[in-house]
Amino acid sequence: MPARPGAGTEGSTVLPAGPTQLPPSGLGDSLPATRETPVDDAVNGQEHPQPLFEVDEMVAGHFRVLGQLGRGGMAQVWEAKDLELDRRVALKAARPRPPVPPLRKEARALAAFQHPSLVTVYGLGHHEGIDFIVMERIFGVSLAERLEERRSRGRQLELSAALEVLTAIAAGLAVVHRSGLAHRDVKPENVMLTPDGRVVLMDFGLVLPEYDSTLRGFVAGSPPYMAPETLADRVGMGGGQLVDVYALGATAFEMLTGRAPFVAPSLNELFVMHMEAPAPSVRDLRADCPPALDELVGEMLEKDPARRPQSAQGIAWQLRGIAARLDTPRRAASQxxxxxxxxxxxxxxxxxxxxxxxxxxxxxxxxxxxxxxxxxxxxxxxxxxxxxxxxxxxxxxxxxxxxxxxxxxxxxxxxxxxxxxxxxxxxxxxxxxxxxxxxxxxxxxxxxxxxxxxxxxxxxxxxxxxxxxxxxxx
The missing domain is CATH 3.40.50.2300 (Response regulator)
Incomplete structure (x- = not known):
């Protein structure tokens, strides 16, 4: 699998909101409920969007395009050489279009952060009608790729490794939330694992300020990780961070068990499960999961946002405590x-x-x-x-x-x-x-x-x- 940064809002869904406005049965039946469903492209009739840049093209005068790293329904990510500073960077590019929050909002959100679990933004530009963010070129593999590699070999992620990654994601989210923002698309594809041990939360294309998180009219996210209140278009004022907590719980469940908490043959059925079906227990699928970790994941997947842990920082502290109580230290056990x-x-x-x-x-x-x-x-x-x-x-x-x-x-x-x-x-x-x-x-x-x-x-x-x-x- 190639080492690459996140590929934009891959697999994210933008759909009409409300409990009576779920996808029509034709769309739901034809699109399996997996992370890879590019609903936004399908809806807009652009299953294979044209490249925004060409290899060797000079962007904004001093970025030489080296190749495409990834693409999704809303953006493309390109590797480029910054000729002025002599370094490799990633260019996330998109043509501004509603109702997707513009790339400039993502850049301004990321520019406010300084944390190992968050990607660094170097600048923002415009080139021949295309907005682009200049950001840190992250080398590594996505958490989704790491989980797929383990699944293909019939193995689960080690508990200690899962706790380490989850703690880093929660710590990164805590910084985002303290800034008054909500990520809204937490999922394994948007988490990068670098060779030097960083866990980086990627793709802030759906980020919204908390005062704007009650925006009505569309639902955005990735179906296997979407909170019930998001699907029902009932995210209350300041409730965006609890949407992220639910997605973190779904990600944690998948990391620990190798499968998403809810699996269904169509989007309609998957949405109903998110809103009505009780979350399964991690320990039912993985006996060595500590009871405290099973309980924490279950709390993050509560249907009622008020019953979930109320802060990502608190989740990070709980995860650190669970890791500290594991009987055998990770390195001693694996060495x-x-x-x-x-x-x-x-x-x-x-x-x-x-x-x-x-x-x-x-x-x-x-x-x-x-x-x-x-x-x-x-x-x-x-x-x-x-x-x-x-x-x-x-x-x-x-x-x-x-x-x-x-x-x-x-x-x-x-x-x-x-x-x-x-x-x-x-x-x-x-x-x-x-x-x-x-x-x-x-x-x-x-x-x-x-x-x-x-x-x-x-x-x-x-x-x-x-x-x-x-x-x-x-």
Whole structure:
């Protein structure tokens, strides 16, 4: 899965409001109730909107467009090079159109925030009829992608990891709410996980001031995470933050169980479940969930906003308390046993090409001597993570282009799960991009060796300083 920032208001829905104005049965029956339903595009007859920019186009005189990172019904996100400041940025662009709150409102809202869980805005511009926000280019994967990766392998997110991410989201929302704003589209797609451990709440395209949160006439959000009062168009004055609390509860339920709290074959049925069906218990689907966490998620999913936790800050404090009471600290529980100190260098070669794996093994034997090496091999990303869980190697030679999980994703998972803190990582690739190298540095992997001619000498230049006592050249 590519590392990218959030792609605008993907999957968000803008529909006529009110309990008697839910989508007609034709629309509801034809659109499954999933996060990926681009209702806004379908309604406006633009299932494939035209790109707003072109690659290599100069925007506002000094932003050179590098490529599109994502798109949704309301906006497109492009990667660009700021030629004046010599840095990569993300441009979120849209043509102003009602009833969607304009991009300028989103930019002004974000500009007021300074918090690790919120994206930084650098500026606002206009180019040939297109509004755009210049913002921090976030490298990483979305929470939705991380959850899908776990689902595809039949695994659930670790409790400690889920608590860490939820706490960061709640802390970010607390800053938003203290500024008198409501996000209104909290969901896994709008949460980015970066290699250096940041949890970033993205996409403020639906943000509204609390004094404006009673705006009538349309309902906006993403169906699996929409609060009952939003669907009924009954958000009271100052009630926007409790809409966010409900969406955070739905996100928490999905993180802990692997599925949304309410699942239905049509939008109409899903909306009815949000408004009438009791929220399921997390512990019914996950027995190791602490009772206090199950209770907190249930409270966030209360139909009556008055019965939900009344502040995101309070939720963050409760989540920290639950995390502190877990029986076994996360890193102690997940840390594999270290390799015994035998004077033997334990090396894990992660390479899907058999011939290249043999070449790398030969180079290592030339550097350290066969008798000083314990060589292991993983042929894809999943095998690599499993091998590290079994025993942390002294050295991991990691190809960046692998089946199943690529090298960047392997590194993110190893770092994210607290594995192998003492292992030396050396990335190898025949075609690493600048963005790959930036991600590697964020992960703390500072050694890179290009494949091809001269690889043996380049490996020696990197490895001898790392293991001088074992090198046959030392």
């Amino acid at each position: 594999p046993p270290p390799a015994p100190d035998t004077g033997i260098l334990d090396v894990l070669v992660v390479e899907d090409d058999d011939a290249l794996a043999r070449v790398e093994a030969f180079y290592l034997e030339q550097l350290f001597g066969r008798e000083r090496l314990l060589l292991r091999r993983a042929r894809d990303g999943e095998e690599a993570v499993a091998a590290v869980r079994q025993r942390a190697p002294d050295l991991l030679l990691l190809d960046l282009h692998l089946p199943k999980l690529n090298g960047i994703e392997v590194g993110m998972q190893i770092r994210g799960d607290g594995l192998a803190p003492d292992t030396k990582f050396v990335a190898v690739s025949a075609g690493a991009q600048e963005s790959d190298l930036q991600l590697l540095h964020l992960l703390g992997f500072h050694h890179f060796v290009p494949k091809g001619e001269g690889m043996q000498e380049r490996l020696a230049e990197v490895l001898i300083p790392l293991f001088p006592e074992l090198s046959s050249r030392g």
